[in-house]
Amino acid sequence: MTRRSLVVGNWKMDLSHKAEVEIVRSLKELFKGVTLEQTDVVVCPSFPSLAAVADGLKKNQKIAVGAQTVYWEEHGPVTGMVSVSQISPFVDWCLVGHSEQRAITGETDEQVAARAGLLVRHGITPVVCLGENAEEREADQSVDKVTKQMKVLIGALTRAAIAKIVIAYEPIWAISANNPGELPEGDEVAGMAVLIRKVAAGRFGSEAAEKLRVIYGGSVNEGNVDQYIEEPGIDGVLPGGASLQPRQFMEIVKKVEAAA
Ligand code: PEP
Numbered sequence: 001m002t003r004r005s006l007v008v009g010n011w012k013m014d015l016s017h018k019a020e021v022e023i024v025r026s027l028k029e030l031f032k033g034v035t036l037e038q039t040d041v042v043v044c045p046s047f048p049s050l051a052a053v054a055d056g057l058k059k060n061q062k063i064a065v066g067a068q069t070v071y072w073e074e075h076g077p078v079t080g081m082v083s084v085s086q087i088s089p090f091v092d093w094c095l096v097g098h099s100e101q102r103a104i105t106g107e108t109d110e111q112v113a114a115r116a117g118l119l120v121r122h123g124i125t126p127v128v129c130l131g132e133n134a135e136e137r138e139a140d141q142s143v144d145k146v147t148k149q150m151k152v153l154i155g156a157l158t159r160a161a162i163a164k165i166v167i168a169y170e171p172i173w174a175i176s177a178n179n180p181g182e183l184p185e186g187d188e189v190a191g192m193a194v195l196i197r198k199v200a201a202g203r204f205g206s207e208a209a210e211k212l213r214v215i216y217g218g219s220v221n222e223g224n225v226d227q228y229i230e231e232p233g234i235d236g237v238l239p240g241g242a243s244l245q246p247r248q249f250m251e252i253v254k255k256v257e258a259a260a
Contacts, residue, residue, distance in 0.1 A: 003213050005039040005229070005260040006166060006236035007253045008066065008127055009243025010095060010217075013046060020049040024056035026246040031062050034250060038260030039236070041253050042066045042093045042127075043243065047082055054090035066093030066127065069101050072114035084122045094119050097149075098129045099172045109149050113156035120161045127166045127238070128153060129217065131192075134173035142171070146192060150199040159204040163211035167196050168238045174218025176241045186227035186234070189216045193233035222251040229259040 011020065027043070044066040045053045054065045067090075071081035087094065096119070097112035116126040130149040132142040146169070157165070169192045174180045193214040201209035216228045217238030228234050236256050243249045 050090040109152035170217035190231035
């Protein structure tokens with residue numbers, strides 16, 4: 001089966017509101033020359049910029065908008081959090097379970113799964129981030145960690161939801177903010193994509209699991225993206241730092257589209 005390719009730019013909390021709006025202008029200009037047939041492209045600004053970025057990109061058919069997280073309940077007395085109905089006018093995508101969110105808020109696998117289920121019910125595609133940290137990698141526990149995260153996630157989803165979610169395998173040690181000394185090889189990430197679909201197949205069968213999109217995140221740039229997207233089981237990438245540079249982001253997108 002053919003899965004569409006995907007590039008998700010995570011802007012984190014790196015830019016001012018003004019800079020986020022300015023990036024949109026550059027992206028619109030740069031992407032005029034890019035033809036996309038097989039690739040979905042998403043940028044994930046900060047919450048306060050969602051409306052402005054969505055407005056800036058509304059006539060642009062090539063770049064969609066995503067949020068960086070969402071709360072797992074529909075509404076309530078939850079000061080400081082943001083609900084699905086508050087992001088839904090602006091986004092079609094949403095990151096969940098990013099390792100920085102997990103670390104800061106103590107988000108559990110169960111809460112990540114609840115967020116993903118809620119987003120699917122609201123027609124927003126969750127991009128669920130998972131992966132091991134440096135100590136777990138060192139202790140040879142990467143497979144166990146990813147298997148557990150996947151089992152909790154799919155335990156909370158329906159078979160139909162598998163085609164409506166994306167898994168971003170993001171080994172925490174490979175994220176640029178963690179100053180990685182090395183990055184995983186393409187075949188290592190491809191092995192994780194096999195594992196991720198195997199866990200999904202264990203619950204819903206291999207036909208459903210084949211529909212599951214799996215992308216890689218961790219210090220992706222235009223110089224290293226090829227080794228990941230050349231692997232047949234990897235459907236795209238999630239660049240953080242590199243997505244803040246519009247030209248570099250465009251080059252990554254062009255490479256992903258060319259490999260699709
Ligand atoms: C991220 O944190 O989602 C990420 C992949 O960042 P970077 O590309 O900068 O490692």
